[in-house]
Amino acid sequence: MSSLQPPDPSAAVAPIAATTLRPLPLGAAKITGGFWSERQDVNRKATIPAAGDRLEEAGTLRNLRRAAGREPVADGFTGRPFADSDVYKWLEAVAWEQSREPSEAFAAWQSSTSALVADAQEADGYLNTHIRLAVPDGRFTDLEKGHELYCAGHLLQAAVAQYRATADRTLLTVATRFADLLADHFGPGRTEGIDGHPLIEMALVELYRTTGTTAYLDLARYFVEARGHGLLVPPGHHGPAYFQDHLPVRDVRVLGGHAVRALYLASGATDVAVETGDTELLDALRETWQTMVDTQAYLTGGVGSRWYGEAFGDPFELPPDAAYCETCAAIASVQWSWRLLLATGGSRYADQLERTLYNAVISGVSSTGGEFFYVNTLKVRNNAYADDQRSAVAGRQPWYGTACCPPNVMRTLASLDQLVATSDDSGIQLHLYAPATVMAEVGGAAVGLEVTTRYPWHGRVTVTVTESPETPWTLGLRLPAWAEGCKLTINGTEEPVGEVGRTAALERRWKRGDEVVLDLPVRARRTAPDDRVDSVRGCVAIERGPLVYCFEQLDQPDGVVLDETAVLPGELVETDRPELLGGVTTVSVPARRRDGSGTTLTAIPYYAWANRAMGPMTVWIDAP
Amino acid sequence: MSSLQPPDPSAAVAPIAATTLRPLPLGAAKITGGFWSERQDVNRKATIPAAGDRLEEAGTLRNLRRAAGREPVADGFTGRPFADSDVYKWLEAVAWEQSREPSEAFAAWQSSTSALVADAQEADGYLNTHIRLAVPDGRFTDLEKGHELYCAGHLLQAAVAQYRATADRTLLTVATRFADLLADHFGPGRTEGIDGHPLIEMALVELYRTTGTTAYLDLARYFVEARGHGLLVPPGHHGPAYFQDHLPVRDVRVLGGHAVRALYLASGATDVAVETGDTELLDALRETWQTMVDTQAYLTGGVGSRWYGEAFGDPFELPPDAAYCETCAAIASVQWSWRLLLATGGSRYADQLERTLYNAVISGVSSTGGEFFYVNTLKVRNNAYADDQRSAVAGRQPWYGTACCPPNVMRTLASLDQLVATSDDSGIQLHLYAPATVMAEVGGAAVGLEVTTRYPWHGRVTVTVTESPETPWTLGLRLPAWAEGCKLTINGTEEPVGEVGRTAALERRWKRGDEVVLDLPVRARRTAPDDRVDSVRGCVAIERGPLVYCFEQLDQPDGVVLDETAVLPGELVETDRPELLGGVTTVSVPARRRDGSGTTLTAIPYYAWANRAMGPMTVWIDAP
Structure with missing residues (x-):
């Protein structure tokens, strides 16, 4: 055998x-x-x-x-x-x-x-x-x-x-x-x-x-x-x-x-x-x-x-x-x-x-x-x-x-x-957005792509065609379900993008140097839980692009007890912090202590928690 | 040794x-x-x-x-x-x-x-x-x-x-x-x-x-x-x-x-x-x-x-x-x-x-x-x-x-x-209320009590002195912390009861036949959780006297999904059900389904759940 x-x-x-x-x-x-x-x-x-x-x-x-x-x-x-x-x-x-x-x-x-x-x-x-x-x-x-x-x-x-x-x-x-x-x-x-x-x-x-x-x-x-x-x-x-x-x-x-x-x-x-x-x-x-x-x-x-x-x-x-x-x-x-x-x-x-x-x-x-x-x-x-x-x-x-x-x-x-990418008979699909080069065959012909992006911190994804046959083929770009309002241009011309939560199929006779720019709305957002999940009822979480955020104790003002603090409506303030945790964007949100006094909480990407000190942390926070 | x-x-x-x-x-x-x-x-x-x-x-x-x-x-x-x-x-x-x-x-x-x-x-x-x-x-x-x-x-x-x-x-x-x-x-x-x-x-x-x-x-x-x-x-x-x-x-x-x-x-x-x-x-x-x-x-x-x-x-x-x-x-x-x-x-x-x-x-x-x-x-x-x-x-x-x-x-x-009871140098304390006889020595003299009650279903506890020395001694009666509004009479005369959550100390020269009646407010009540317990935030539970209640699926109207039903303000209706589960008092409460339609939920004492069939059950229920 x-x-x-x-x-x-x-x-x-x-x-x-x-x-x-x-x-x-x-x-x-x-x-x-x-x-x-x-x-x-x-x-x-x-x-x-x-x-x-x-x-x-x-x-x-x-x-x-x-x-x-x-x-x-x-x-x-x-x-x-x-x-x-x-x-x-x-x-x-x-x-x-x-x-x-x-x-x-x-x-x-x-x-x-x-x-x-x-x-x-x-x-x-x-x-x-x-x-x-x-x-x-x-x-x-x-x-x-x-x-x-x-x-x-x-x-x-x-x-x-x-x-x-x-x-x-x-x-x-x-x-x-x-x-x-x-x-x-x-x-x-x-x-x-x-x-x-x-x-x-x-x-x-x-x-x-x-x-x-x-x-x-x-x-x-x-x-x-x-x-x-x-x-x-x-x-x-x-x-x-x-x-x-x-x-x-x-x-x-x-x-x-x-x-x-x-x-x-x-x-x-x-x-x-x-x-x-x-x-x-x-x-x-x-x-x-x-x-x-x-x-x-x-x-x-x-x-x-x-x-x-x-x-x-x-x-x-x-x-x-x-x-x-x-x-x-x-x-x-x-x-x-x-x-x-x-x-x-x-x-x-x-x-x-x-x-x-x-x-x-x-x-x-x-x-x-x-x-x-x-x-x-x-x-x-x-x-x-x-x-x-x-x-x-x-x-x-x-x-x-x-x-x-x-x-x-x-x-x-x-x-x-x-x-990062897959192919099918009609073309190439990009699934993960990262600076990358992609070389593949479509219908027996070589296709090359170069992706530049600062995703997930920033939402712009630029895809440049580096090699293409004469015949048309399809570039697939995943539009994440959270990306409502995303925009797409091809060689500077805005194209209708359609619904999110699907893969946009861009079929054309691509040429070397063609540039597709996908602008994903990477902005801090509040996410409400399913109300059948008991333990986060009445809470919200912060997300930004594909990243889930969390509140870690050491980023909060002195005396804030996370278990006893609620976030309030108000602007989510984003701050690029290149020196923090290898470079992250933090998100701040107005909040209220148990005694009624106001404060501001700051969230970091969840993946980065527990890298400075261990202490209280939460993804979901009370939002009455 | x-x-x-x-x-x-x-x-x-x-x-x-x-x-x-x-x-x-x-x-x-x-x-x-x-x-x-x-x-x-x-x-x-x-x-x-x-x-x-x-x-x-x-x-x-x-x-x-x-x-x-x-x-x-x-x-x-x-x-x-x-x-x-x-x-x-x-x-x-x-x-x-x-x-x-x-x-x-x-x-x-x-x-x-x-x-x-x-x-x-x-x-x-x-x-x-x-x-x-x-x-x-x-x-x-x-x-x-x-x-x-x-x-x-x-x-x-x-x-x-x-x-x-x-x-x-x-x-x-x-x-x-x-x-x-x-x-x-x-x-x-x-x-x-x-x-x-x-x-x-x-x-x-x-x-x-x-x-x-x-x-x-x-x-x-x-x-x-x-x-x-x-x-x-x-x-x-x-x-x-x-x-x-x-x-x-x-x-x-x-x-x-x-x-x-x-x-x-x-x-x-x-x-x-x-x-x-x-x-x-x-x-x-x-x-x-x-x-x-x-x-x-x-x-x-x-x-x-x-x-x-x-x-x-x-x-x-x-x-x-x-x-x-x-x-x-x-x-x-x-x-x-x-x-x-x-x-x-x-x-x-x-x-x-x-x-x-x-x-x-x-x-x-x-x-x-x-x-x-x-x-x-x-x-x-x-x-x-x-x-x-x-x-x-x-x-x-x-x-x-x-x-x-x-x-x-x-x-x-x-x-x-x-x-049920303890003693100290000054007298006898009753802790659990149940039909009982108690014989004890207080200061070397015999003391006898008889307790009659239908507790926990009903709140009246009658304590009759069956034996007593000539000298004064103290009858201690526990007033549960939930018993706000309880009443006390001695031989038919109402006595001030003081705060609940303590033991009432009734000192007097007791005689055989003296009758103390403690009326505890055994009524269905809604209990809110501590808001630091995530998983029951926004919920209530039903209690009645010392009993915690629960909602068991088989007591609810057809089609009610407990996970997706919320109780509403309104009267808690108590029903004595001598034929049910060895005799219990049920508590019904108005409620609302996920689709907005009204219904009524019925609770039984928690201890009695899972005696008829296994199915969905909850102590805490959403109460928006």
């Missing part, structure tokens, strides 16, 4: 059967500056290198050395059973970074760590250091909690990234050997079973797209379809929803249980649906996504409101103070929205992806790139107790015993260029 | 050094009918007998048989490490019931089960079936999670109850042998250590009061003082607050971490403070209690808002939908309030005790006595997902894998008579 016949790695995105939009080939879109570029720089220069040290300190790399026989196997395993996955996600980030800009240091890490992973693989292709070192007879005996297929999934994803980004086949060889073992072991007529933590589904489809091996797609489809039939008998506190085994995937309409598990599964199921042309499944997933966004997502895009079980709450159960909003859940939501954007072309998916990236994902990493939030609360009260388990209150931490979130942020930022 | 020299068991409440009020001797106050009597009957006739079967089915009694050598030891242990405590709490309930009314069946259960417990005790006095059967070398090696002293504490409490209620010394002998071992083992200069789950502190003080052995008080004081100094190094997810080891007890001002642990510890610390005359500690506890009641308790009296870690939330973190409110936490709160009532005489403690009993405790058991809530939510939304772990939504269950709550309810109801 080792049918490794990959095409040219730089083009290694196989045709996706039922999608509307296609990802561009790797490297076709490059973020060249601005907001995201600054974060990618920190990710590349600080976060990823430091993570190598953290993986060493935590014993995660040592597990691999022991499993590889480079250190005594008998010394055992350190960490949680899923520790291997931290290394794989880090390797994925290392790979994507090299597609952005080659680096000797990154190449050396990739080479040495991939060789270590290969050495740790067992003769038959199996690979999991927890099993190897701690439960040698335990292969596939604890599918509920063992995370073996979860770790395998991250291995496969890292391998695909490495191959696509660098043409290095080291991990891909390891991954296909393991995937072949899995395909031999699991499935109808073989061992019936699913993993307690989904992820393998997505990874198998990606490996299928890269290698063309249909057995991987078949296995992914099996893993999706086998859920909800009681294959897992979860012991202990958590019920089947936690493990996403409470319902067949195609019967789910409201997500429940563990949020990251639910969203990785939904992403994998979306992959399976588009690759197999399963429109019934795709329709169910779209309906479920809409319910999530309408009733189970915070304003930040954060999902999974419950600490207990790291789970989705019921619709409208969105308390800001008790918000869990795991960073990984936000990342998984981005992955799902991206897949549904490709599948359908609907700009609502890109809107939510953008909201989640700007707010719920990057809140998870400090401005210096060295500390991480696992939990992304929307409110810290006065005198909140900073339990050491409550990093939501204690502040971002350099690493975690369960270190899933940090390397997940790393691979997300390192692969962000891939989310 | 086995200095077992107990006094007459019926009077076995040793002098309590620094208390203001004294408990009456066991049997001196008897509830003779009415609301609580009905629940005690169900407890006696249905709940406690069925629990014997549940303890058998769960393997909990079998653990004791194995540890006793009556079944093969090698067959191992079943259940959670703290399973023994379920048996002890059940034995405590069995004992208290016999002080209310002797019973052959109860005596037989007591005799056989106590003998079994005695047989399971090891030669040196140690007793814990989990250690004996599952970790024979593990004595006191896992104080964080092992629950050995927690189980010991419940054993001691059951032993004291059994001895006081029935003069049976079987368990008391077991308990003192074990307590002697603990006093030899733990303490300064011996093994320094504390249990991850407090309880032993209270139990040791009770055993000291019963036996006079000061070593038990010394050990209790040690266990209280040793906390907050890092003796526990908790592994895994939970920080030191979970185990109540984050701060020295006397430095705590806001409760945090696991609620039941926090409250059992606070109760034990209160016992230690009054027995040792430690007013600094007592003052700290009083301040902490007030903060809990003002900022961390739900309207029902329920405490511990967080599912995650079964923990106290920060002040004003009281989401009704995500309320945890473990039944055991409510019971522990009652125990703490009772101790502070005795220590200080403050009627605020009795007010909170009453609120908690009527709402947060008995919501934990079904009307038939056969099913239990572990979690007592204040709101179930439309379409809430009934995960099998979420009994808050799935309904009360016959038993739990962690079965702490059911027998805790049993012993609470079985010992409720003891909370």
Whole structure:
């Protein structure tokens, strides 16, 4: 079954059967500056290198050395059973970074760590250091909690990234050997079973797209379809929803249980649906996504409101103070929205992806790139107790015993260029507005774009055509749902822009030098909550462009108690503060203290909170 | 050290050094009918007998048989490490019931089960079936999670109850042998250590009061003082607050971490403070209690808002939908309030005790006595997902894998008579209003009272003096804080009643036949929340006397969606419904649907919800 016949790695995105939009080939879109570029720089220069040290300190790399026989196997395993996955996600980030800009240091890490992973693989292709070192007879005996297929999934994803980004086949060889073992072991007529933590589904489809091996797609489809039939008998506190085994995937309409598990599964199921042309499944997933966004997502895009079980709450159960909003859940939501954007072309998916990236994902990493939030609360009260388990209150931490979130942020930022644009037969669509160059083929002809913008701080996005065929093609520009009143000019002439919350399709015979200017109304605005969300009834939040704002204690006048202050009607005053938090625009608003006296509150972008000091913070504030 | 020299068991409440009020001797106050009597009957006739079967089915009694050598030891242990405590709490309930009314069946259960417990005790006095059967070398090696002293504490409490209620010394002998071992083992200069789950502190003080052995008080004081100094190094997810080891007890001002642990510890610390005359500690506890009641308790009296870690939330973190409110936490709160009532005489403690009993405790058991809530939510939304772990939504269950709550309810109801009245040198105080007889000594002379009332349904409480000395003494009647406008007559003559929220002290030369009538304004009222509780901002709740009300879906007109309905100003209509839920008064209120159309909502007492069907329910409702 080792049918490794990959095409040219730089083009290694196989045709996706039922999608509307296609990802561009790797490297076709490059973020060249601005907001995201600054974060990618920190990710590349600080976060990823430091993570190598953290993986060493935590014993995660040592597990691999022991499993590889480079250190005594008998010394055992350190960490949680899923520790291997931290290394794989880090390797994925290392790979994507090299597609952005080659680096000797990154190449050396990739080479040495991939060789270590290969050495740790067992003769038959199996690979999991927890099993190897701690439960040698335990292969596939604890599918509920063992995370073996979860770790395998991250291995496969890292391998695909490495191959696509660098043409290095080291991990891909390891991954296909393991995937072949899995395909031999699991499935109808073989061992019936699913993993307690989904992820393998997505990874198998990606490996299928890269290698063309249909057995991987078949296995992914099996893993999706086998859920909800009681294959897992979860012991202990958590019920089947936690493990996403409470319902067949195609019967789910409201997500429940563990949020990251639910969203990785939904992403994998979306992959399976588009690759197999399963429109019934795709329709169910779209309906479920809409319910999530309408009733189970915070304003930040954060999902999974419950600490207990790291789970989705019921619709409208969105308390800001008790918000869990795991960073990984936000990342998984981005992955799902991206897949549904490709599948359908609907700009609502890109809107939510953008909201989640700007707010719920990057809140998870400090401005210096060295500390991480696992939990992304929307409110810290006065005198909140900073339990050491409550990093939501204690502040971002350099690493975690369960270190899933940090390397997940790393691979997300390192692969962000891939989310900027897509193409279809008619043209190119821009989804994320950032200084960028985009090169793509439309109808076999080369198209080039250059985007300049100071978004999200300023609303002007200038798109210059740098290369174009003679024939007409369509430039798609996402008009965010909040962008009512946006304006569009082409070569200085204003064009009707139509409704927002859709992608404007500008079809013409484009010429090099044509300039499209989209002016998005990036202005501070007040957002009212759905009145079915109890805990923010009577409140407002401040938003500006794609950014959600928050009030952090240290920006307020002395003596202001945020929990006891209400904002008043009146002008929202915007101030560019280049010296603050790497450069932000603050928003000030008139307010009233509990004693009736007036004051002024100042808000900063939510993603930037907890970078100066920990203290009270709130996104929603009373607005009587 | 086995200095077992107990006094007459019926009077076995040793002098309590620094208390203001004294408990009456066991049997001196008897509830003779009415609301609580009905629940005690169900407890006696249905709940406690069925629990014997549940303890058998769960393997909990079998653990004791194995540890006793009556079944093969090698067959191992079943259940959670703290399973023994379920048996002890059940034995405590069995004992208290016999002080209310002797019973052959109860005596037989007591005799056989106590003998079994005695047989399971090891030669040196140690007793814990989990250690004996599952970790024979593990004595006191896992104080964080092992629950050995927690189980010991419940054993001691059951032993004291059994001895006081029935003069049976079987368990008391077991308990003192074990307590002697603990006093030899733990303490300064011996093994320094504390249990991850407090309880032993209270139990040791009770055993000291019963036996006079000061070593038990010394050990209790040690266990209280040793906390907050890092003796526990908790592994895994939970920080030191979970185990109540984050701060020295006397430095705590806001409760945090696991609620039941926090409250059992606070109760034990209160016992230690009054027995040792430690007013600094007592003052700290009083301040902490007030903060809990003002900022961390739900309207029902329920405490511990967080599912995650079964923990106290920060002040004003009281989401009704995500309320945890473990039944055991409510019971522990009652125990703490009772101790502070005795220590200080403050009627605020009795007010909170009453609120908690009527709402947060008995919501934990079904009307038939056969099913239990572990979690007592204040709101179930439309379409809430009934995960099998979420009994808050799935309904009360016959038993739990962690079965702490059911027998805790049993012993609470079985010992409720003891909370009706207290005495001091000047007279008798009535705290809970129920049909009852009270016999006590005041200044060496016998005083008798008879109370008749239909409280809480009706507000009239008639107290008749049935026996009195010639000398004057004081009758104390608690005036609940909600009872503004209450009236008092003595032998038909109205007396000034003064402010509510205190105990009215009626001093006179009472004669047999004197009749005091207290008319409490038991009328439906609207209660507004503290506006610092986000999640109920703009809402009201209905209360009536000590009862909190709720809106349950099945009492509402067809098509009403509680989440989308607001109550309007207008009359609260009370209806006595003797046929409903064992007899309740319902309250109806005008309301408006989301579409603007008018309707009427009907509320029932919160304790009675989830007895007919599971569905949407809310205590707080929008009131624009």
